[in-house]
Amino acid sequence: AEVTLCQFSWAKQYNQDMFAALKADLGVDVENVVYYRDEVHYVVMTPKKASLIDAGVLETKELDSVNSDALQLYVRKVLAFLQIPAPDDDRLDAQLFDFSQTRRAEKAAVVLHRHAKSKLLVALVGDALLEPFWPQGLGINRGFLSALDTAFAVARLDKADDQTLLADHDKHYKACTGLRLRANIRSFNVDPASRYET
Incomplete structure (x- = not known):
C-alpha cells in the first residue's frame, strides 16, 4: 500500500476543502503540507501558532515551550488524516522549527x-x-x-x-x-x- 502513496505539496489556498476538514475534524490549522516518500516518509507542515497552543504542543506562546508528547500526537493525527503511515513505536521524529523570521545578508x-x-x-x-x-x-x-x-x-x-x-x-x-x-x-x-x- 505504501508504494501507491503519491507525494504531494498542498497549500491551503489551493486545497481549501481538505484544510477545512483537517481543522474541523482535528483542530489542526496548517498553511501547507508537503510529503515526500523514499526509504522514510518525510512530511513538512506549517501549523499556525494558535493551533499548536490549542493542541497543547506549545505550553505557552513561547516557541521553546514544546511538549514533545503533544507534538507526537499532533503529528500522528495529521498523518492518519492524510493516510500516511507512521511508525508504531517512538521512531516518529517530529520537530518544530521557527520560520517566522528568516535572515539574509546585506552584502553577498x-x-x-x-x-x-x-x-x-x-x-x-x-x-x-x-x-x-x-x-x-x-x-x-x-x-x-x-x-x-x-x-x-x-x-x-x-x-x-x-x-x-x-x-x-x-x-x-x-x-x-x-x-x-x-x-x-x-x-x-x-x-x-x-x-x-x-
Whole structure:
C-alpha cells in the first residue's frame, strides 16, 4: 500500500476543502503540507501558532515551550488524516522549527586587501547568504547558484575593479534570491549570464 502513496505539496489556498476538514475534524490549522516518500516518509507542515497552543504542543506562546508528547500526537493525527503511515513505536521524529523570521545578508561579498599583497574576496554562499524557507526546497538550489556566482567573482578578481566586481556579484545575488532562471538548465555554467534572466 505504501508504494501507491503519491507525494504531494498542498497549500491551503489551493486545497481549501481538505484544510477545512483537517481543522474541523482535528483542530489542526496548517498553511501547507508537503510529503515526500523514499526509504522514510518525510512530511513538512506549517501549523499556525494558535493551533499548536490549542493542541497543547506549545505550553505557552513561547516557541521553546514544546511538549514533545503533544507534538507526537499532533503529528500522528495529521498523518492518519492524510493516510500516511507512521511508525508504531517512538521512531516518529517530529520537530518544530521557527520560520517566522528568516535572515539574509546585506552584502553577498566584500573585497579585502588592506594588509595583503593581493586582493581577497570574502563571499557568503548557500544558507549563510540567505536563510531559506526550506519546505520550498530553495536552500540547495540557491546554494549551488551562489557557489557558482562566487566562483565567477573569484575568476574575475584581478580582471575587474572592486566596485564593479561587487556590484555585479550583488546583482547576481538578487537574481539568485528571486530565482529568475533561464529555462535551459543544461546550459548553466559558472557565468551568471548562462543561468539568470536579465
